[in-house]
Amino acid sequence: MHPILFLAAVASSATAPAPQEAAARPLQVFKMQLGGFTVTAFGDGVFELPTDQLLVDPRPGEVAGLLSRQHQPVVQPTSVNAYLVDTGHRRILIDSGGGSYFGPALGQFPQALKAAGYKPEDIDEVLITHVHADHIGGLAAQGVRTFPNAVVRLAAVEQAFWLDRANAQKVDASVRATFDAVEGSLRPYLAAGKVQGFAPGATLAPGITAVALPGHTIGHTGYRITSRGKTLLVWGDVMHVATVQRIDPAITIKFDSDQMQARTTRVAILGEAARDHALVAGAHLAFPGIGRFGKVGGSWTWTPIASSASKAVAPALAAGAVAK
Numbered sequence: 001m002h003p004i005l006f007l008a009a010v011a012s013s014a015t016a017p018a019p020q021e022a023a024a025r026p027l028q029v030f031k032m033q034l035g036g037f038t039v040t041a042f043g044d045g046v047f048e049l050p051t052d053q054l055l056v057d058p059r060p061g062e063v064a065g066l067l068s069r070q071h072q073p074v075v076q077p078t079s080v081n082a083y084l085v086d087t088g089h090r091r092i093l094i095d096s097g098g099g100s101y102f103g104p105a106l107g108q109f110p111q112a113l114k115a116a117g118y119k120p121e122d123i124d125e126v127l128i129t130h131v132h133a134d135h136i137g138g139l140a141a142q143g144v145r146t147f148p149n150a151v152v153r154l155a156a157v158e159q160a161f162w163l164d165r166a167n168a169q170k171v172d173a174s175v176r177a178t179f180d181a182v183e184g185s186l187r188p189y190l191a192a193g194k195v196q197g198f199a200p201g202a203t204l205a206p207g208i209t210a211v212a213l214p215g216h217t218i219g220h221t222g223y224r225i226t227s228r229g230k231t232l233l234v235w236g237d238v239m240h241v242a243t244v245q246r247i248d249p250a251i252t253i254k255f256d257s258d259q260m261q262a263r264t265t266r267v268a269i270l271g272e273a274a275r276d277h278a279l280v281a282g283a284h285l286a287f288p289g290i291g292r293f294g295k296v297g298g299s300w301t302w303t304p305i306a307s308s309a310s311k312a313v314a315p316a317l318a319a320g321a322v323a324k
């Protein structure tokens with residue numbers, strides 16, 4: 001890989017008539033080369049995650065202890081990231097941010113996309129890791145498709161489960177609004193015949209394979225992107241609070257539809273990623289959320305790819321120039 005590309009931190013007011021509440025915040029755009037593909041990470045924003053209310057300790061008090069020993073606050077600022085794979089022929093988005101579902105905390109993705117030099121019409125496909133609102137909320141606004149030329153693809157079981165409101169009693173109250181998000185964000189694509197379900201492990205395009213990672217939701221899916229021998233696993237919501245879950249991956253979150261399965265999936269994919277020294281991208285790992293896990297005993301280390309490159313760059317770079 002020829003890494004380093006850039007982290008663009010540009011005042012959003014410099015690029016677009018931004019919503020007032022977002023005007024003062026920097027846009028988050030990070031580009032890297034993966035073989036012949038260009039991968040761009042977009043920050044949609046940051047939400048506050050109250051670990052004492054949402055994380056589930058296998059050993060009561062463990063989360064509080066892990067946070068306090070690392071001098072970390074109980075309420076964890078949590079990134080929401082989306083990724084774009086530009087193969088040179090097709091532009092394939094993975095997740096779409098939260099749109100307007102989370103108020104001013106999220107919803108910066110459209111401006112970040114523009115800052116990276118792409119238009120919504122450029123997107124050929126959107127691959128969805130799962131249908132929670134922070135992943136599909138950006139697909140549509142007021143019932144209108146944001147990406148008019150895109151086909152939305154997701155695991156067939158995910159689509160079937162969340163389109164059936166009879167399943168509402170099977171999930172935690174904290175994620176029940178997902179059924180509304182599906183109506184608002186996925187329905188416009190369904191109505192246009194632009195949704196395709198796929199089976200676990202499906203090959204979706206040359207170099208892009210679905211990886212079933214069930215537990216967080218029934219059809220939660222990662223995407224393995226491979227070009228010229230370089231690989232990136234975009235794993236969605238395998239991990240929400242890396243500060244504690246990489247130390248004890250048995251810690252789950254109420255958002256997980258199936259706590260036991262989410263735990264099993266996390267341990268398995270972490271082991272695989274560490275063994276392969278694989279590059280991982282996570283929707284809720286600190287922006288850009290790309291790096292590598294290493295295994296030490298029963299815990300994992302995390303090395304962000306951008307740790308040495310996290311600096312603001314000139315707005316001109318954010319318009320799509322690639323730093324060499």
Ligand SMILES: [Zn+2]
Pocket residue numbers: 132134135237283284
């Ligand atoms: Zn999420």
